[in-house]
Amino acid sequence: MELRHLRHFVALAEEHSFTRAAARELIVQSGLSSSVRALEKEVGALLFVRGSRPVRLTPEGQALLPAARRTLEAAAAANQAVQDVRGLLSGHLRIGTYPVSPRLLPLPSWLAGFARAHPALEITVRQTDGPAMTLMVADGRLDCAVADPIAGPPHGLLAMPLASEPLRVALPTSHPLAEETDLTLQQLAGEPFVETDLAWTTRTRTDAAFAAAGLPRRIVCEVADWQLVLDLVRAGLGIALVPPSQADTCDVETLNGLRLLPLSGVDIQRELALVLPVGQSASPAARRFASYLSQRVQESAT
Structure with a gap:
């Protein structure tokens, strides 16, 4: 069983597309197809459902995928063992x-x-x-x-910790709460919120903090970009909880019509770690x- 056949198989399984898998492996699509057929012939089973869009694995292909990844990882480790002697990664x-x-x-x-x-x-x-x-x-x-x-x-x-920062309340300088030195979740409960997508971990942490406090929250807009969050807050659509590093400011400052204030009574942190x-x-x-x-x-x- 050739390693290149396994590598091409894994690429196609992960990309779900002959075009993307071939580009990833720097070969033409016909070469990728030939490599996959050669592997199927060797294992005696079809590994992909023919004619499916996107490309899907057969049950036999699903069974092979973890073993193929382990084999490629073992081969890479063996190569690295030799490179270690030479001081190369x-x-x-x-x-x-x-x-x-x-x-x-x-x-x-x-x-x-x-x-x-x-x-x-x-x-x-x-x-x-x-x-x-x-x-x-x-x-x-x-x-x-x-x-x-x-x-x-x-x-x-x-998870190896790398950095963390507490979320801050972003609100326009014209907002009635902008003159406060800090804010509580209770003060924010009735405010309209500009929020990030549900898949973002800062959103998950913020939702969890309000739920733990038993407080309602009204979300009027969901976006997938911190700059847009800040722009919408600046325009007066609502308030937001944001990482200070995304606002080019820290703690209590006025920035182009925005005020960033700390939360009191609760600590909502954005955390970053290297997961491996x-x-x-x-x-x-x-x-x-x-x-x-x-x-x-x-x-x-x-």
Whole structure:
């Protein structure tokens, strides 16, 4: 069984498209199709449902997928063992993240520094919501992810803390509450809220805080961009709970018609951690990246 056939099989299973899988593997679609057919011939079963859109695995393909991933990971680890002797880190590191302000976590510069330190390593970054990224690490589609482990990492994963910040109340300077020094959830209960998508962990934390306090909340708008949240608050559509790093300000400040005030009586934190498999279950590249980030976090704290 050839590793390239397994790699092409995994790519197609994850991308659900011959076009995307071929582009990912840098081959033509006919080459990908031939590789998959060769693997099917070798295992004696169809691995994909023919004619399905998007591409779907057969039960035999679903059974093969975890073993194929483990085989590819073992092959990568074997190659890395040889590279370790030569002092090189090679292979592929797949990182998940969502947009993070450099004021909270300078991830872009740290990623660039890690890439420069390991030129033989191929690094790809994928953006999606935090819970989805954690599941992708758990099932092997990502090696690690920078995410908010709001419910704790699933079994077999660990979460290495990177940064955190308390959410602040954003409201227009014309709002009656804008002259306060801090605010409680009780004061906000009757206000219209501009909120983020339900999949965002900050939304989950905010919903949970109001529910725990037994307070109602009226959401008048849901968006998927922090800048739009702030723009809508500035325009007077409602108020919001936001991470200060997204507003280019901190604590109690006036910023272009906005006021950011701290919450009292409750601490709603946005947390960021590197989520990766425990111990040797993590790829060599993920372990090295975790060590690199740990050093950067310690340096930034001093």
